[in-house]
Amino acid sequence: MKNDIILSGVGGQGILSIASVIGLAAVENNIFLKQAEVHGMSQRGGDVQSHLRLSDKNIYSDLIPLGKADLIISMEPMESLRYLPWLSKSGWLVTNSNPFVNINGYPPVDEIIAEINKIKNHIIIDADTIAKEAGSSRSGNIVILGAASPFINIPFASLEDAVRKLFGRKGEEIVELNLKALKAGRNFSAQ
Amino acid sequence: MTKLLLLGDEAIAQAAIDAGLSGMYAYPGTPSTEIMEYIQSSNEASVRNIHREWSSNEKTAMEAALGMSYAGKRAMVAMKHVGLNVASDCFINSAITGVNGGMVVVSADDPSMHSSQNEQDSRFYGKFAMVPCFEPSNQQEAYDMIFDAFEASEKYKIPVLLRITTRLAHSRSSVILKRTIPEKKLCLPEDPLQYILLPAIARKKYKTLLATYEAIKFDIRISKYNSFKDGRKRDLGIIACGIAYNYLLENIEDIVDDIPILKISSYPFHKDLIKDIAHRCKEILILEEGYPVVEEGIRGILDDGINIYGRLDGTVPRDGELNPAIVAKALGLPVNCGRDIPALVKMRPPSFCKGCGHADMFTSLAEAVKPFGAGRVFSDIGCYTLGAMPPYNAISSCVDMGASITMAIGAADAGLFPSIAVIGDSTFTHSGMTGMLDAVIKNSPITILISDNSTTGMTGGQKSQATGRIEQICKGIGVESEHLKIIIPLHKNHDENVRIMREEFEYKGVSVIISSRECIQTAKRRKSSETSND
Known part of the structure; x- marks a missing residue:
């Protein structure tokens, strides 16, 4: 088993929380894991990505080789396209449909969607709305994780356990909201 | 365990x-x-x-x-x-x-x-x-x-x-x-x-x-952190240092038994390690993250027949970090790149956070400095280096911790007036205070703008040694009270702040403006921890 995942977004969008949930679940399942993050300057509103590698064997490189990613999980539609050189031909792209516009000349959203539609395996999800419907507008990242979960080689129940663990400190209410968000994302992909 | x-x-x-x-x-x-x-x-x-x-x-x-x-x-x-x-x-x-x-x-x-x-x-x-x-x-x-x-x-x-x-x-x-x-x-x-x-x-x-x-x-x-592993084929031997070893193994996991590999993870190492692999192989490839440190040590001025590949001959790029693709190319292996990045994807460089005090400070500074002409603001290391980006385009230098003040002094010595330094609070106590003393002692005609957000911002909001002390430090170093001004970088204070800046730029001695407002990120965190403690 090998699962190479690129998480992408803009600094502050919560991609590291997605990585933490997958990481906790991977450790519980005794899966080897390496996860490279971006800290520092880029976190100030720049593009950020994390390379997350899961395997049943020892993993060498902290970075995913070009053309080898099985999955791109993106908090932002334009950012999902930035990592296409890493996506394998059979890989999946799961992205939020809501743009984060903090630069001049941000391309028209319909043109971005048209580019995403060229990828054979893709899911575009309005995570912001679904998160709001699930009760927490701040859980968009967990919604997207739910939507991507069918393509991650970890049992869904383990991801739920990891959400409980990660948000446990913030109280039962926050845990429930995030579990609902995870499930809502999962249901979206199942449709 | x-x-x-x-x-x-x-x-x-x-x-x-x-x-x-x-x-x-x-x-x-x-x-x-x-x-x-x-x-x-x-x-x-x-x-x-x-x-x-x-x-x-x-x-x-x-x-x-x-x-x-x-x-x-x-x-x-x-x-x-x-x-x-x-x-x-x-x-x-x-x-x-x-x-x-x-x-x-x-x-x-x-x-x-x-x-x-x-x-x-x-x-x-x-x-x-x-x-x-x-x-x-x-x-x-x-x-x-x-x-x-x-x-x-x-x-x-x-x-x-x-x-x-x-x-x-x-x-x-x-x-x-x-x-x-x-x-x-x-x-x-x-x-x-x-x-x-x-x-x-x-x-x-x-x-x-x-x-x-x-x-x-x-x-x-x-x-013990240096190890040699022999291979069945003796054409190419590889020396891989530190993290380069991972990129190597990522590429050759299936054929690892074929290739002699010397893994280097500690220095100094005994030269026999290098001699051993060199005697077994016709060619040596050196992979190291950073400068060609090992490669330079191995390459003789008079090469003795063995071919050495690495950063110095261009097999590996001379600059930049390694990655699996660079190492694959150096090994002559194919790289199966996915689709190209679509042309519509724009760069998204880092920028000031929404509501950042540095941003308001730079808006005022850009206007205040306009009548004097560009090229006279020396800056420093921190979030406020982003003042180099549009729409501000407000700074002319960012070199090393503290260099804003001392470069402003040197430029003033050369006759540039006004000459302005912009430095953050944590950078100021890191390496700016000694430069300020130089300026005070020779009464340099410079203005030092300390953009104080009460934290070490760029690295994520660590405690700043300067917090609550900047004014006292400046006075202690000898800055005159009349030319030590404190402003609050908010949009509503813009006109007043521009006026104060211009006034101090005109002064023919050391003037200091402390532009003081808490980092928006640490303020957010502080407020959310205060509410959760209630």
Whole structure:
């Protein structure tokens, strides 16, 4: 088993929380894991990505080789396209449909969607709305994780356990909201 | 058996705690910051009361670590690569004084300059100071090396350097912990002259250092991290240093039995290691993250027949960090790149956070400076370096910690008037105060704008030594009260702030404007923790 995942977004969008949930679940399942993050300057509103590698064997490189990613999980539609050189031909792209516009000349959203539609395996999800419907507008990242979960080689129940663990400190209410968000994302992909 | 999922930085921190650390010293700097942060948030460190406060800069941190080591206890000091430049005076001399309690220096290099001004390679500093240098290839090795580093440091009475790079510092993997070692007791050095580097003593100590640097090559604690693995084919042998070993194995996992590989993860190493692989193979490829340190050592002026490939002949690019694709190309393997990035994808450079006080300050500064013309604002290292980006385009320099003030002095000496420095609060107490003293003593006609957000912002909001002290410091250094102004960088104060700036630019002596408003990120965090505590 090998699962190479690129998480992408803009600094502050919560991609590291997605990585933490997958990481906790991977450790519980005794899966080897390496996860490279971006800290520092880029976190100030720049593009950020994390390379997350899961395997049943020892993993060498902290970075995913070009053309080898099985999955791109993106908090932002334009950012999902930035990592296409890493996506394998059979890989999946799961992205939020809501743009984060903090630069001049941000391309028209319909043109971005048209580019995403060229990828054979893709899911575009309005995570912001679904998160709001699930009760927490701040859980968009967990919604997207739910939507991507069918393509991650970890049992869904383990991801739920990891959400409980990660948000446990913030109280039962926050845990429930995030579990609902995870499930809502999962249901979206199942449709 | 305890197994934790840790960043490389965190593995180093956890190892130090487990290896009996008594004092951690650091100044924040990407990609090293998380080492101190991990120790500050560690329960174990708090129970043992391990020293874990930030220092004013890397030099004060290194000196304090040396002091703790003098008193017989284990100390660690961590910094980013350019921080080692600041600390180098103490670092080089600490190799000559030697240590008492074990002392480990962690320098985190940033090849490809993700968050830095250069991509210098700290292994050079190891050689320069003549101290052992470890270069872990993964998080577990980083953890294990700290134990050996402390032991070797105490056995040979020498500080030990641990060099990591961004990818290891900020990549997470599981790490198996060892049994904890108790802290050392307070114990002064046996030789009362050990730390007194008077020339007569230093000459003797230097001879000792030269001998030690030879001897440590044979010490198992250091040499065990270098290993040779033979291969069935003898055409190409590969030398892979530190994290480069991972990119190599990523590419040749299936054919690893064919290829002779020398893995280098500690320095200095015995030259027979290189001779062995060279005698077996027709050609040698050298993969190293950073400068061609090993390659330069191996390539002779008179090459003796064997072909050597690496960064110097262009097989591997001369600059930038390695990755699996670069190593694949160097090995002559195909790279199966996915689709190209669509042309519509725009760059998204870092920018000021919404509501940032630096941004309001730069808006006012840009207007205030307009009548005098461009090219007269010298800036410094921090979030406010983003004042270089549009729409502000407000600064003309960013060189090293503190250089804003001193470059403004030099330009003023040359006749540039007004000459303006913009420096953050934490950078000011790191390296700006001495420059300010120079300016005061010769009454330089400069304006120093201290953009005070009460934190060390770029690295994620660590405590700033300057908080609540800037005004007093400026007055103490000798800035006149009439020309020490405090402004609040808010949109509603814009006109008033522009007026104050212009007034001070016109003054033919040292004037200081403290532009003071809390970092929007730390303010947010503070407010949310205050509400959750209610």
